[in-house]
Amino acid sequence: MNIKNFFKYYLCFALAIVMSACSIKKHIPEGEFLYRGGDVTVIDTNDVENKADLENELQSLLYPAPNTRILWMYLGLYYHYKAQKEDPNFIVRFMNKKIGEEPAYFSDVKIDVTKNLIENRLQNNGFFYSETASSIKKDSTKATAETNYTVRIGKPYRLNKYKIERDTTDRNYPIYTELENALSETFIKDSFRYNLRGFKAERERIDQYLKEKGYYNFNASFILFQADTNLNNNRTYNLYLKLKNGVPQKSKVPYEVEQIQVFPNASQDTSAVSADSVLVNNITFIQNELFFKPHRLQPFVIIEPGKRYDPTKSKYTSRRLSSIGTYKFVNIDYQEIEPKEEDSLWKRKLKADIYLSPLTKRSLRAELQGVTKSNNFTGPNVGLTYTNRNIFKGGESFSATGSFGYEKQLGRKTNGSSSLQLGAKVSLTFPRLIFPGNLEPYFKYSVPKTKISTGFDYFNRTKLYNLNSYSASFGYMWNANRYVTHQLTPFQINFVKLGNTSDEFEQILDDNPFLRRSFEQQFLAGLTYSFTYNEVNKTNNKGEINFQMNFDIAGNSINLFGKEQPDGIKTFLGLKYAQYVKGDVDFSYHYELGKNGHGLIGRIFGGIGVPYGNSRALPFVKQYFAGGSYSVRAFQIRSLGPGSHQPDDNENGYFDQAGDIRLEANLEYRFPIISVLKGAVFLDAGNVWLKNENTALPGGKFSDNFINEIGIGPGVGLRVDVQGFVIRFDFAAPIKRPSLDWKFEYKNPVFNFAIGYPF
Template identity: 30%
Template sequence: MLKDLLRTIKLIFGLAFLVLLIFSCRTTKFVPQDEYLLNKVKVESDTKNIDKQELKSYFRQTPNTSILGFWKFHLALYNLSSQKKKDGWLKRIGEAPVIYDPFLTRRSDEELERYMHNKGYYDAEVTDTVYRKKKKAEVVYRIVANEPYTISRYKVNVLDDSLRTIVRQDSTLSAVHLGENLDMDKLGSERMRMVRTLKDQGYYRMNRNSISYEADTTLGKRQSDVTMLVGEQEIQDSLGNIEYQPHKKFTFRNFYFLTEYEPRKALFSAHLNMDMVPQDTLKVDNYYFIYKKSLRFRPDLLINANHIGDAGYYKVSEVERTYNELSLLRLFKVINIQFEDTGQRDSMGRPMLDCIIQLTPSTKQSYSFSLEGTNSSGNLGVAGNLNYQHRNLFKGGEILDVQLRGATERQSYGVKDSVKFFNTLETGIDTKLTLPKFLAPIRSNRLFQYSTPKTLFNLAYNYQRRPDYTRTIARASFGYQWKSSEFSTHRINLLDFNLVKMFSYDPGFIASIENLYIRSSYTDHSISSFNYIYTYNTQRLQKRTNYKYLRASFETAGNTLYGYSKLANRPQELTDTLAGGQYKFLGTPFAQYFRADLEYRRCWVLDKYNTVVIRGFGGIAVPYGNSKQVPFERKYFTGGANDIRAWPVRALGPGTYKADPNAFPNQTGDIKLEGNIEYRYKMIGMLEGAFFLDVGNIWSLKDNRPGTEFRLDKFYNELAVGTGTGFRFDFSYVIFRLDVGMKLRDPLRPEGSRWIIGNRPYTIDDFNVNFAIGYPF
């Protein structure tokens, strides 16, 4: 069955590529007489100080989009349509040819020249050359930058006495430096930075109109004298007369929480939606909570989430932190923060604002059920999840999540005529309670400036029946999670306890590991660990933008229990001849190890159709003290839909070790290195394509199986290499993925013949089909 599927997939790929490649050669099919298809546009510059990629954004006309760097796939689809029909599905999903337009070329010249002027190249010259051949045109823009104007002197002149001290103290943070180009974009960024600095010091009405620049370029030698002018506030009366007044520092009078804000009704109200319908009000100091019937949230929850006014005056950073805190509560689907000038002044004569926080609550309780097909390396199964969520369990923003999961999968293992089938079964329950506060005997205000940590409790139980063994895992954890910036998230578990019980071993499996060090990984054990995870992620959901992703984790287990056992002089018990004597906790040996992982991803969005993503992963797990081996569930594996896709999951490694092909694939290791690169391109509608290259392997630190141990002078020669192609079906809410992996280099083969191309013909065993949900990384 798998062989037939692979043949069908290869046939479809081959035919699709051949047909579209043939028709893509007729790229000028819809180009009118005496017109030219804009085939290529490029820019040449005599200076390396200008970003050519940035220059391309100023082109007023660009060619049809290509995939794979050369293939105008969407134009080819358009060209497959009939010339007799003005409309058709191929025209709708394809891309019409871009006809060269001389007017837009001249516009591009002007835009490029304007860009160069903004970067300080006031004498830059931009010309274009158009090459026409066989109804195709190529445009080359050439930029002669000439010498730029630079900044020889920079000063700040403060015309508003109330701002002078703050601006002078901030001068060391200026991004404008002497000797740099007279860059208008950089000066504009510096102006906005100064506006934010002053708004963060209480000057609520400060805006960019109060800051301007003067530049004297008559000094000679292409030098300029630049002055930033920080002026007074511009005020216009009812008659249109303009006067200037010193900026005022604003404080706060009252805070209003509209806890049941209705955006639709607010559209018909001139006021901030406080007097639209009969509502009740609860007053706590200068906080007013406006609600209907009953207040859904405890006042202290909203008061603690609000940091506006903490400094005693208006700060834009406190407004942003308050918005973030309210968003992180996950209780509201609409959050608006607005201000009204009260016209009153405090005891020091400073004007006062009222802060109005409009909140639209999310659904309090929700249930969901999902049923999904699973496929692990061609093995079909089904999984179901029943989820329950309660937001605001005790009116303090507590979130309770309960998930019931059940899954079964029909898997096969073995080769040729010895293929065996079996069913795996997994059931479990996972309960999480999230508290929007820092439950600890220390104050968190100074420790956590960006957001208040959440306290997390977790209880879970999982039952797994596999062909080689059956096990249960009971888990309890307690820890915290918080954000230190827009992109940085921290997760720390002070206690992460797992109790693993294993039974119903397959006799063949036990015999296969009888004299191996890894045998101790498959015994009853407990894990009492401390772990920390740091994540830096600039990816924005629902937006196709460049992003970076970094995840670093650290875990150590068993140290406290080992130290206590040593101090208490507790006896060690012999639980396994290879593992030696071990201390026990709750009647089972406890694991002691150290583990660290590092993962990095980078995504480049080349254009609206093309994306490149890279990923690197490295991890190591080291047992010590009470353990000779790291527990099975803390070891690494590779292969499958999200790793080295040319191999089935857990079928690769460790090192050059070749397992019995008739045994269930269950290879694990203590070290993992992996690198991936994937090129993704949009095809038709929801259909996307991809080409990928995967490199990596796993190794053991201590193992008596041949070829499994990591050696610094050999590991690079034991890397597996796989490539392949695939399709993604993007339904917006979920992505279904089909990847076909092909082995290029197999470390399980003898040294010198590990590269398949040039050494032997390909067989069906060199291909692997992966079905999955979501992108691999």
């Protein structure tokens, strides 16, 4: 069966399912009605703020929840009914397991119970003495029923006075002073509408406030609110905060941290006599043999002896220790110190033990990739990385990576060219800021890291050229909070040397001055900055934002020392250098559809690089590319563009298609299939363009017509997701090529294999 016939049969099958799902009346028992839910309408005699929110809140009380409809069809209910028949087939059983729903019948609706729930919820929101009416709407022809509720509310109760009510036997406890201070920061102000949810939030706020003031043994359940609504007839209330009876004495006094012990290697038996104790800034570090230098570990601990207990400092300490990269687990254990006889009961103390469980110190990781490009170059890439997570016993991470890649050009119209890539890179990351002066006190959330790296790459394209690339960088990275990450590299250099060029390659460069200029930029020195905002770890949020901004500028500093040559080009130490500025933004939004693993993800990307001064073209390594597993998946890797330019059929495709401008948009729907297997349907669009005209690449310049030069392609995907490790298979085909009209090329799908999600 060819693909065209497959689509026909698939369409017929889908239509049959749709037609069957449209009519479920025959499955509804006689005398029963399918419940379709209802509406709650609030009628207020006074203007009520957020009336729509109140109606939605009341709407959520309706029970049972009606069956889900998709385009007026009860697909889940349809498969549930079909599965009840004798010997249902595999497809029916599978679909019922994934989307099947129990029917919601009108006989399950308890109108009086629902009315009581609505009135109770209104009272919790300050609307006392409300009236609720209901109506029923039945449709015998469709065997469906609805229930609608009308709620008439009046003026809500609003706050007159908010104060603390002290127990006469507890008046001298310091907790009451802290409670008074806490009330000065309350959000419950005059005229605050009676709101039970608001009172619960206030109780949690006060509990957190007291914890941060040292009240280690306090609990939110100790706080009681009493509202007096019997003041007069103007619907106001007084709110009284009090502590419930029987609160333990130790819960009403603050605690001070007296001792701190840190165990840098919790896997060791530190009870042995040989265990070594070192005191640094009144913090004791205990380890058998030196695993982590105490003076290097101490700055990560912001809990201080002699200070009051503070859970925020504990949380920050745990996060800072985890961010080193040496430890798998961090456990902070507080223990109460029994008061001595001479100590007052008003003075309580704690001992903090910090247990650090290390990761495996050394690791070796191998990576294998298969690459297929639109220019018919195919071959393997192999990478090997060695990591030492604590090389100098101060949390320093050393990494060494070696890579090998070989690609062979296959096909009838090629000359059998091949390419060889060899690479080596070493990096050393310090879990501290290497900078003149002491700036670390300004970084409470996490300690900045300093990274130094250097690398070498060798690339050989047979019969054409070889390219030697050297790089070195020095930079910083830090987390401003749980969502924001900064990465600043003030020193970054790249030296690219082109050699062993053949006559054929020289002719190619002569025919394409743009390409020649991009290869001629041999020395790059500049600064890069990256800002990332990521809500992936945000809890109780159906939508997650991921935003990244990158900025790259090169050549300005060394331009001050550049020496101008007769041809007008400046050199530094005898080398031509590049000047450019480049910036891009990458924004994606992940929206959760229900709680069954269904999600809708949208992404947009925009970037531009501008050469200036000593450069007329961006260096080739800094240009943008489009197409491939992490871009527009309906096109082979780095095959799109620039613009509407279409390479001649007789070209061997020695080079990836590149540009100065890149625009992309992606939309993807993800859904679970079974166990670790997940699926996706997506649509990708994008391209790259040149900023300036290049006669060797006609149609490549960005223009007002760019919208018609975007490559577009839909596709489907299959993913194996094992605890966050994702193996991805995507199939896509173009429906719009930049240089052609709309046409669905489903007979020539592009297969993408990758590790991890594309965005």
